[in-house]
Structure formats: C-alpha cells, structure tokens
C-alpha cells in the first residue's frame with residue numbers, strides 16, 4: 001500500500017472503466033490509480049494522462065506483476081473477465097469486476113475458486129445496490145413498510161444501438177446479459193431469493209441490418225420468473241429505444257408498493273402555455289447512477305482496508321449469470337426453464 005492508500009489499476013479504459021478510475025483518482029478516500037492497461041495504446045495513454053500521469057501498458061499482465069498495485073478494476077468486454085480475474089487473483093490483487101461476471105456459470109465458478117484459493121476480495125459491480133434510492137427501498141422492505149414482497153418488476157431500456165459484436169447471441173449472451181444483469185440482480189436482492197424458473201420472449205424490432213445474418217439476435221426482451229421463495233420477478237430490456245435511458249423498478253408488497261427510478265437528470269418539469277408538460281429524459285446510465293458508482297467504489301476500498309466481505313459478491317454475479325443463461329435458453333427453446 002502506498003502511503004496508506006490503496007493503489008488500484010484499471011484494466012479496460014472504456015466507458016465503464018473510466019467512471020471507476022476517475023472516482024479512484026479523485027473522489028475515493030484512501031485510493032489512488034496506480035496504472036492503466038488497454039490493448040489500444042492510445043486509449044491507455046490518454047486515460048493515464050487524464051488520471052494524473054500514472055503508468056500505462058497494453059498488456060495487463062505487466063500491471064499484475066507490479067508489487068505496488070493492490071487491486072484492479074476489470075472493465076474489459078465480458079469475455080475477458082474470467083481470464084483476467086484468475087490472473088489477478090494469482091497475483092494477489094483484489095478485484096472489482098464489472099457486470100456481467102463472466103460468459104457462463106462455469107467461468108464464474110472458476111473465479112469463485114480463485115478468490116478462495118488466493119484469499120483476495122472480489123466485488124461485483126452492481127452499482128444499483130449502492131444507489132441511495134435502491135438502498136432506501138431495501139431498508140423500507142426490511143422495516144416491513146410494504147408488508148411482504150410479492151413482485152419485483154424492473155426494466156432497463158437504453159438509447160444506444162447495439163454494437164455488431166452483440167449480434168451473435170451465442171458469443172455475447174445478448175441484452176439479457178449486457179443490459180438486464182442489473183435488473184436480474186435487483187429482483188434477487190429485493191425478493192431475497194434466487195430464480196427458480198424463467199420464461200422469456202424476445203425479438204429484433206430495431207436492428208434490421210442484423211436480421212438475415214443473426215436471426216437469433218434480439219433487441220427487446222421480456223422475462224418473467226418465479227423465485228425459489230414463491231415471489232415473482234418481471235424484467236424487460238430494450239436497446240436502441242431512442243427516447244432516453246429508462247431504468248425503473250417497482251416492488252409490490254402485500255401492503256404497499258415502492259417506485260424506484262428517475263427518468264430525468266434534473267428534477268425539473270416544464271409546463272408551458274400550450275398545455276404541455278415536458279420532462280427531459282436522461283440519456284445515459286453514466287449520469288443516472290453517478291453517485292451509485294462512487295458509493296460502490298468507496299465500498300470496494302473500505303472492504304479491502306477493513307478486511308470485511310464485499311457487499312456484492314462473486315456468488316451474486318454467478319446467480320445473475322445463471323438466470324441470464326436460463327433466460328436465453330427459454331428464448332431459444334420457447335419454453336419455461338427451471339434453474
């Protein structure tokens with residue numbers, strides 16, 4: 001540890017990675033950024049410059065060999081999460097891993113084993129668990145404010161058009177993994193249970209260019225699930241919706257309901273003389289969950305320094321991947337899938 005501060009390296013200097021790295025560089029007490037790795041040299045170099053001139057590499061293993069680095073943030077495309085976590089664990093570095101945890105349950109299990117074997121912390125980056133509204137909802141549930149939880153409904157719809165690497169569902173796991181992992185985790189968290197069965201339907205409504213080569217690709221999905229404790233989950237996911245970033249969750253209880261999720265970056269509603277009302281939609285998760293990312297990054301540092309368990313674990317990551325896998329199987333085989 002450098003002068004009482006944890007030195008954290010960023011692996012994958014893209015959209016998600018830079019959110020964490022900026023937090024560690026400036027807003028998380030007891031943390032500093034010790035390096036950046038990205039195979040695209042320009043991305044690594046410009047990130048390092050922005051983060052205060054730390055070292056940068058195109059090969060992440062060089063950072064793992066650096067004794068001054070205590071922990072890494074893995075924010076590469078999902079297919080590399082397992083390989084990098086295994087290498088980081090072996091090098092004794094703690095890991096904050098972006099969602100989804102990995103490509104399949106077997107990879108998640110390998111990661112869990114490595115965490116145990118090498119005694120490192122692995123925190124999964126489900127930042128909604130650190131969002132003030134989501135935390136208040138959890139507290140209200142625990143206080144019995146809505147009676148018993150009956151159903152959790154959660155949607156994530158984004159404005160961006162899927163990147164071509166998403167088109168092959170067998171390689172990307174599709175929107176259920178990349179978009180709805182957060183919703184799946186929220187349903188588990190608020191229901192306090194795992195998915196027992198899922199039924200999902202999906203289709204491609206907005207990406208005509210993918211249709212002929214990738215007939216299985218979907219940009220809209222609906223999944224319902226029965227939880228092991230009998231509670232109900234309902235998720236919808238969509239890409240390319242154009243109207244904004246729309247993440248909302250409802251928790252219906254026996255005696256009440258909790259509504260979560262703002263659509264607007266500013267709370268302002270503009271009412272005009274033509275009898276119209278206007279609310280500006282937020283256009284990215286980056287803004288909607290800005291504070292949640294920071295709280296998540298602070299929590300990661302605290303759990304290492306205090307030697308406590310991460311608030312969101314590899315087990316959480318694995319159970320989400322299992323639900324994604326079951327959902328994709330349900331879409332493919334047009335049936336209810338039991339987990």
Ligand SMILES: NC(=O)c1ccc[n+]([C@@H]2O[C@H](COP(=O)([O-])OP(=O)(O)OC[C@H]3O[C@@H](n4cnc5c(N)ncnc54)[C@H](O)[C@@H]3O)[C@@H](O)[C@H]2O)c1
Nearest residue numbers: 012013014015016017037038039075076077078098099100
């Ligand atoms: N928590 C969230 O809300 C959230 C939001 C967006 C993305 N994500 C997740 O974060 C991960 C990254 O997504 P993104 O949107 O930031 O992608 P991105 O394409 O913007 O960035 C990924 C970066 O990783 C780099 N990279 C690729 N292979 C690498 C390797 N082997 N070693 C080091 N770097 C490598 C790429 O060059 C790129 O710069 C994905 O798993 C995604 O699901 C999470």
